[in-house]
Amino acid sequence: MELSAESLREKLLRELEADHVEVEDTTPSRCASSFRVLVVSSKFQGKPLLQRHRLVNSCLAAELPHIHAFEQKTLTPEQWDKERLKPLGGNYLQPQLLIGWFPRS
Amino acid sequence: MSGSLGRASAALLHWGRGVLLRSPALRPRSSGPGGPDSGSTEHLDGLVKKDKVVVFLKGTPEQPQCGFSNAVVQILRLHGVSNYAAYNVLEDPALRQGIKDYSNWPTIPQVYLNGEFVGGCDILLQMHQNGDLVEELKKLGIRSALLDAKKDQDSK
Numbered sequence: 001m002e003l004s005a006e007s008l009r010e011k012l013l014r015e016l017e018a019d020h021v022e023v024e025d026t027t028p029s030r031c032a033s034s035f036r037v038l039v040v041s042s043k044f045q046g047k048p049l050l051q052r053h054r055l056v057n058s059c060l061a062a063e064l065p066h067i068h069a070f071e072q073k074t075l076t077p078e079q080w081d082k083e084r085l086k087p088l089g090g091n092y093l094q095p096q097l098l099i100g101w102f103p104r105s
Numbered sequence: 106m107s108g109s110l111g112r113a114s115a116a117l118l119h120w121g122r123g124v125l126l127r128s129p130a131l132r133p134r135s136s137g138p139g140g141p142d143s144g145s146t147e148h149l150d151g152l153v154k155k156d157k158v159v160v161f162l163k164g165t166p167e168q169p170q171c172g173f174s175n176a177v178v179q180i181l182r183l184h185g186v187s188n189y190a191a192y193n194v195l196e197d198p199a200l201r202q203g204i205k206d207y208s209n210w211p212t213i214p215q216v217y218l219n220g221e222f223v224g225g226c227d228i229l230l231q232m233h234q235n236g237d238l239v240e241e242l243k244k245l246g247i248r249s250a251l252l253d254a255k256k257d258q259d260s261k
Binding site for chain 1: 173209210211212222223224225226227228231232
């Protein structure tokens with residue numbers, strides 16, 4: 001069972017026909033494996049968040065039981081384009097920085 | 106399944122919580138193993154429907170044992186949601202596995218609104234950021250504290 005960031009990335013790219021996938025290995029040393037992923041795919045179009053995340057979960061159904069912690073962000077290509085234009089667009093993978101901000105009106 | 110329940114029961118008695126096992130009526134709303142069927146569909150169905158906001162955490166709201174569970178607690182606090190049911194999966198292995206099977210979701214924390222599975226920390230965070238959480242709370246008759254905070258901001 002291959003559990004590398006690269007193997008996860010390839011699987012997501014392939015099975016979700018993704019435009020863009022980033023996988024970050026967030027495993028602290030000497031601990032069980034943890035990953036953070038960003039998936040951009042038009043398959044997410046029109047689907048609520050929970051459904052999108054379940055798509056990713058099904059794609060990685062074989063790997064997830066061996067993964068200790070898993071974070072994911074799922075965007076359509078349009079959402080991804082908008083996200084990159086934001087000032088913190090590069091920091092999408094650090095949600096903990098964004099807790100405490102009031103929702104935009 | 107029976108193996109892990111047996112261990113859980115033995116652990117309960119060892120910790121002197123035999124009272125909980127013998128009198129289910131005294132079962133506390135949050136924390137503490139629920140008894141021999143704590144991982145069953147019927148039991149979990151009851152738990153998620155008993156309160157409007159239900160979360161399954163690693164740890165407790167006062168002492169989360171995981172960063173993602175802590176994020177859920179902090180987001181609820183930001184919105185002024187204080188009256189919710191929190192179940193600590195670290196106290197009960199049967200609950201920990203049972204809730205994952207129940208929701209067909211591999212990780213903890215898990216958030217339920219009005220008996221319906223909403224998602225984990227990622228989803229709750231995105232709902233918080235895009236305003237959906239305020240709306241969902243409103244549907245449950247809960248007014249988010251952030252609405253009042255925003256009002257204060259606008260009126261200054």
